[in-house]
Amino acid sequence: xxxVSQTPKYLVTQMGNDKSIKCEQNLGHDTMYWYKQDSxxxxxxxxxxxxxxxxxxxxxPNRFSPKSPDKAHLNLHINSLELGDSAVYFxxxxxxxxxxLYTDTQYFGPGTRLTVL
Amino acid sequence: xxxxxxxSEVTAVEGAIxxxxxTYQTSGFYGLSWYQQHDGGAxxxxxxxxxxxxxETGRFSSFLSRSDSYGYLLLQELQMKDSASYFCAxxxxxxxxxxxxxxxMLLVSP
Numbered sequence: 001x002x003x004v005s006q007t008p009k010y011l012v013t014q015m016g017n018d019k020s021i022k023c024e025q026n027l028g029h030d031t032m033y034w035y036k037q038d039s040x041x042x043x044x045x046x047x048x049x050x051x052x053x054x055x056x057x058x059x060x061p062n063r064f065s066p067k068s069p070d071k072a073h074l075n076l077h078i079n080s081l082e083l084g085d086s087a088v089y090f091x092x093x094x095x096x097x098x099x100x101l102y103t104d105t106q107y108f109g110p111g112t113r114l115t116v117l
Numbered sequence: 118x119x120x121x122x123x124x125s126e127v128t129a130v131e132g133a134i135x136x137x138x139x140t141y142q143t144s145g146f147y148g149l150s151w152y153q154q155h156d157g158g159a160x161x162x163x164x165x166x167x168x169x170x171x172x173e174t175g176r177f178s179s180f181l182s183r184s185d186s187y188g189y190l191l192l193q194e195l196q197m198k199d200s201a202s203y204f205c206a207x208x209x210x211x212x213x214x215x216x217x218x219x220x221x222m223l224l225v226s227p
Contacts, residue, residue: 041154042217042219042220043204044217045214045216056214090160106162108160110158110159
């Protein structure tokens with residue numbers, strides 16, 4: 001009954017490789033996100049999808065490509081991995097709310113710790 | 118753009134009360150959220166303030182002053198399990214985006 005799940009939990013790979021991280025949510029939410037958390041614990045949004053449509057694309061190298069096959073899934077593919085890509089990547093989901101009066105809670109997955117050697 | 122400031126670290130003893138402040142500068146503002154993250158874990162939602170005032174949820178309370186661009190998280194009757202990082206986050210305009218502060222590490226000692 002996991003709300004937001006990610007696979008894999010750990011990913012160790014060599015520089016230059018291509019890797020993917022998968023995310024699934026069973027909360028019925030319409031918005032999903034990818035965040036990057038660096039070694040200093042700074043959480044930075046990378047992408048946001050609403051109903052399979054890309055909404056937010058922060059200043060992220062185009063080696064990162066998100067894909068949302070349906071509302072419940074948001075995958076992240078990374079090409080030509082670099083040392084600086086080492087971080088924890090969190091997927092999250094929420095119910096879109098533009099009024100601002102509701103909690104608009106974001107539910108995070110357990111994270112994928114990516115280590116690039 | 119948006120920027121948030123919060124202390125990097127706070128220490129306290131079990132049973133005490135601690136307040137973690139957050140000031141923000143934003144181009145659009147809908148509300149202030151607080152998230153807790155234990156070491157090795159995922160951020161989890163604690164509270165959300167869209168309007169001025171105090172919101173209480175058990176031992177945790179959160180306060181917002183929109184005119185001062187300021188909020189705080191108040192943790193009472195501290196327990197060892199409260200040792201974690203606490204992030205304030207601002208909800209911007211439009212879609213459900215959050216900009217997070219750099220986090221405050223709370224260390225609770227016996």
